[in-house]
Amino acid sequence: METLVSTWSRTAQILPENYVFPAGERPGSVEVPLCQNIPVIDLSQDQEKSQSQRVQEILAACQEFGFFQVINHGVSEDLIDDTMKMAKDFYDMPIEEKAKVYSTDRSKSCRLFTSTYSYDNEKFHFWRDNMRHPCHPLDKCIHLWPEKPTNYRNIVGKYSLEVRKLSLRILELIREGLGLEDGYFGEELTGDQILSVNHYPSCPDPSLTLGLPKHADFNVITVLLQGSVCGLQVYRNGEWLGVEPIPHAFVVNIGHQLEIISNGKLRSAVHRAVTNSQEARTTIVNFISPLLDTIVEPAKSMVDNSVPLYRTFKFKDFLKFFQEKKGDTEAVMEAYKIKP
Template sequence: MEKLLSNRLNVQSLPESYILPPEKRPNIVPKYATIPVIDLGKVSRDGKAIVDEIINTSTKFGFFQVINHGVPETMIKDMRGVAEEFFEMPIEDRMPMFSEGPKRVSRLYSSIDYDNEETHYWRDVLRHPYYPVESFKHLWPSKPASYRKAAATYSMVLRDLGLLLLELIAEGLGVGSSYFEEELSKIQLLGINQYPPCPDPTLTLGLPKHSDPNLLTLLLQGDVSGLQVLNEGEWIAVEPLPSAFTINLGHLLQVNF
């Protein structure tokens, strides 16, 4: 519990354990380019063009953003609201659901390998499986009171969006639109990252450079630009569009296709 950043938000200077070596510190990236934006509202009338756009963009970047994706603004607002409430709660209200030892499936942590890593990263994360909802809902945080309802609704709509994207990708790959259904898309996780105000963001990062191991990640960014994508040896800043989702093709999908 003492390792959570959200327990010590009043720090006036960056703790030494969070200061990255100079060669690993963040670089200022020109905002002259960003990843492509795909309008999913055109799928019904121009599906072939959207499929081609997704495949071409995925091949070049491994990332793209989607708008008109069908996730209601009110639902996004509600989910953001309960996430903020959760991290603002006293630690004694947040931790009970995460003290069940190795059998727990919901996790609240600052780093997966905090005790062994050379330098820590400036974030806390709440993560839990969300599908099938009824199998895991009772293991989600019970506070704030509206968390489980908001997360269940949000999770199901996000699953539909993820399956639509996998269907379009499968069509573009020529493997049949239902290729990624059933077992390949059975395991789904919901992660909420919190990046508290940092005394000196030039010395640290919220996350190290990495690739996701899964098929797809659907990321809802905050209002502050922070995500960067590596493309042809250059880091590109991803501008957070209001209510857009950033889609990351994971390692499993990229390696196999």
């Protein structure tokens, strides 16, 4: 528990050496330009926009940016606010309550930890605490979740179900845009859902450290609730750009598996999290992934008139390699490309 940033950072006047990154890896100025043309997709059902227009908007965003924001998505604002409050209340609990969830055992499906899953092997630590647990199927895993704050399981359970419905709806629009067969994104490709609650306390010197490193996501699709504090940055055309939070919107990231399934037509977005010196930032992430034994490969309809760019693999092997490479996007994707 003493390693949790949220445990000791409030009294920290300077950044500990093992949080100070080498000069070439530091964010430097965290005041980067905001990306002015991030696609914002309105999913309202009563809009005049046709289904085909919405499909094309999402497909274009996935191809050009690898991420977009969604509004009027059907998840109630009250539920979003209540869930964010639960996340913040969790980190505000007394240390003895958080200790019930804290663990360095990576095999535990529900646990609180700091930095990344390999804290003991890191030369430099990230300014982040993280609590994560499985969400699907809900009735099989909710008993593993934290019992406190009171009502956590009830509120976060409802939220997880609603975000899952939204994720599958977005994947269905992507499926239609790619021309994949009905039911393509079934349980095998979407049966794992992890909720991850990140907490980035205020930091003495944000220019020297990171909340999360430069990476792209390993999974199929990620749905992020940013909250109201800036901190998400996306790497685009050789520069870092900030993603401004839109109240009650979700940021949707394309993961490596969807890039592979689309045979490179869609792109996974490279991003990172920075800190700030003024206030803590809490975010809630849902990762939708294949089941571990699922075979992943470029969809057959995506290679009818071309050659497959990526080889066939089991998702669990990809995940293991991704962790070994510490999320190095270029190294991971290069290793899974078919060599000419």
